[in-house]
Amino acid sequence: MTSSDLKSVLNFSSFRSEPDDPSAAWKKRFPGKRSVLFGVGRASLSWQAIGKGGGTDDVETVRADPKEILTSSAASIKDKTDDGWCLVSMNTRYTISLENNLSRRPGSEELLKTNARSVLGGRYERGKLYAMTHNPETNSSLLVSFEEDQTRRAESMFREFGFRVGRICCGTYVLLRHALSVTNTSKGSDKPLSTLYVVLCEGAVCALVQDQDRWLELRSRTDVYDADISAVGDILAPFHARLAPEVGITLICDTPLSGIEEVLSSHFPGRAITDLSKPGLLAGLLTQN
Amino acid sequence: MQISGRFIDDFKTDRKGITPPLPAVLRLVPIGFYCAIAVAILLSAVFLLQYRIATQKRDGHRAQAGTLATQTANTLSERTALEVQIKKAINLQTWVSGSRPLQPLVVEISRSMGPKANILDLSLVRDENAPAQVALSLKIGTDSVRQLDTTLEKIASQQYRAFSPTQTLGQGELDYRATLVRQGPKQTSPADPVQ
Numbered sequence: 001m002t003s004s005d006l007k008s009v010l011n012f013s014s015f016r017s018e019p020d021d022p023s024a025a026w027k028k029r030f031p032g033k034r035s036v037l038f039g040v041g042r043a044s045l046s047w048q049a050i051g052k053g054g055g056t057d058d059v060e061t062v063r064a065d066p067k068e069i070l071t072s073s074a075a076s077i078k079d080k081t082d083d084g085w086c087l088v089s090m091n092t093r094y095t096i097s098l099e100n101n102l103s104r105r106p107g108s109e110e111l112l113k114t115n116a117r118s119v120l121g122g123r124y125e126r127g128k129l130y131a132m133t134h135n136p137e138t139n140s141s142l143l144v145s146f147e148e149d150q151t152r153r154a155e156s157m158f159r160e161f162g163f164r165v166g167r168i169c170c171g172t173y174v175l176l177r178h179a180l181s182v183t184n185t186s187k188g189s190d191k192p193l194s195t196l197y198v199v200l201c202e203g204a205v206c207a208l209v210q211d212q213d214r215w216l217e218l219r220s221r222t223d224v225y226d227a228d229i230s231a232v233g234d235i236l237a238p239f240h241a242r243l244a245p246e247v248g249i250t251l252i253c254d255t256p257l258s259g260i261e262e263v264l265s266s267h268f269p270g271r272a273i274t275d276l277s278k279p280g281l282l283a284g285l286l287t288q289n
Numbered sequence: 290m291q292i293s294g295r296f297i298d299d300f301k302t303d304r305k306g307i308t309p310p311l312p313a314v315l316r317l318v319p320i321g322f323y324c325a326i327a328v329a330i331l332l333s334a335v336f337l338l339q340y341r342i343a344t345q346k347r348d349g350h351r352a353q354a355g356t357l358a359t360q361t362a363n364t365l366s367e368r369t370a371l372e373v374q375i376k377k378a379i380n381l382q383t384w385v386s387g388s389r390p391l392q393p394l395v396v397e398i399s400r401s402m403g404p405k406a407n408i409l410d411l412s413l414v415r416d417e418n419a420p421a422q423v424a425l426s427l428k429i430g431t432d433s434v435r436q437l438d439t440t441l442e443k444i445a446s447q448q449y450r451a452f453s454p455t456q457t458l459g460q461g462e463l464d465y466r467a468t469l470v471r472q473g474p475k476q477t478s479p480a481d482p483v484q
Contacts, residue, residue, distance in 0.1 A: 015315070017310050018308065135290065146300050151301070169300060181293055
């Protein structure tokens with residue numbers, strides 16, 4: 001035992017999760033600390049300051065190379081944080097797919113991080129990072145994959161500008177899981193939900209068709225829209241013909257998008273739209289969990 | 290269907306050597322440590338206060354002890370002086386008591402002095418080994434031997450008999466020495482006063 005260990009016990013820091021500990025919730029790792037959420041797109045960078053109490057500022061988005069943006073704005077953004085800690089939502093160069101018959105052995109989700117090949121088998125691709133969510137009622141699973149180099153480059157880039165990356169995640173995947181969790185709350189329900197989940201996050205679009213307890217189809221694209229959200233409709237339009245007439249739409253965006261309901265209504269006339277979006281939703285999810 | 294949305298998949302590169310937080314119950318260790326420090330400080334303050342009070346009391350007691358020691362020394366010296374006085378008084382009392390049997394003899398010797406005679410020196414010494422014998426040494430300022438006869442008659446009236454008398458007549462002085470021996474208890478009549 002060293003003096004630093006004694007010091008950490010006496011100042012109670014040993015009883016808190018380390019800032020780098022990914023298994024701990026953000027609020028436990030940084031209680032009462034300010035941080036910032038970055039959204040990294042292919043040619044855009046957004047940031048949203050998160051206050052000590054979890055409150056969020058408005059999202060600021062700049063369309064340019066993220067590195068160039070950080071070169072000019074890193075100092076002012078860093079002033080909004082304590083010790084430079086930040087969260088990163090990767091909104092580009094990822095893949096979300098619907099898979100069947102993935103391994104569901106106990107601990108497979110943890111094993112996916114260390115030995116993805118043993119879980120994914122033939123679906124494994126070298127140099128990729130994976131995360132998955134199983135459908136508890138069927139054999140289908142959502143699988144999200146990242147280029148490992150991409151996340152490493154992002155970490156290096158933020159570290160280069162004095163930021164300390166506490167978490168890197170896929171914002172779209174986080175929002176999709178949140179939408180699934182809040183709409184599928186009862187186990188073994190007599191009337192399972194059938195809906196089309198539409199997730200929009202910083203130019204990325206993901207759509208998942210759920211028919212009762214089954215996930216039927218998933219489509220995910222990145223860098224689909226920027227200021228003009230009309231392109232979203234083009235991605236989603238093919239689902240209209242395949243959905244039953246009574247099936248509604250569950251919409252969730254990282255922050256409310258003006259005009260999105262009109263776009264959806266034009267492509268899905270007569271369907272009910274349930275909007276789960278609210279300001280600072282993604283930042284709230286990432287810092288509360 | 291039930292899906293938990295509380296878990297966030299993290300793609301950050303894990304740092305080596307991340308340790309999980311210690312169990313919350315172990316917070317009692319630093320809490321106890323700080324409590325012990327607080328109690329130690331409190332007790333130290335109390336003990337310091339008590340130490341100061343005790344020091345003040347000790348100094349007061351020492352000063353009082355010094356005063357009392359001085360008073361004791363004074364009292365002892367006074368007592369020593371009193372004891373000397375008492376010893377003197379006892380000696381005087383002893384002497385008075387011891388000389389009481391000789392007082393009638395001394396009185397008769399004194400009364401025997403005529404108008405032209407006076408006692409220059411009178412010494413009566415009782416022999417410790419023979420208390421019945423008293424060595425008489427009498428120096429009378431007189432030119433007449435008759436005075437000595439008168440005195441010897443008075444001595445004889447007190448039931449003392451002179452042995453080995455020596456007398457020397459000088460110029461105006463008569464020196465007489467003898468050993469007086471009491472002849473027996475005096476036959477006192479009921480009318481005589483008790484001495």
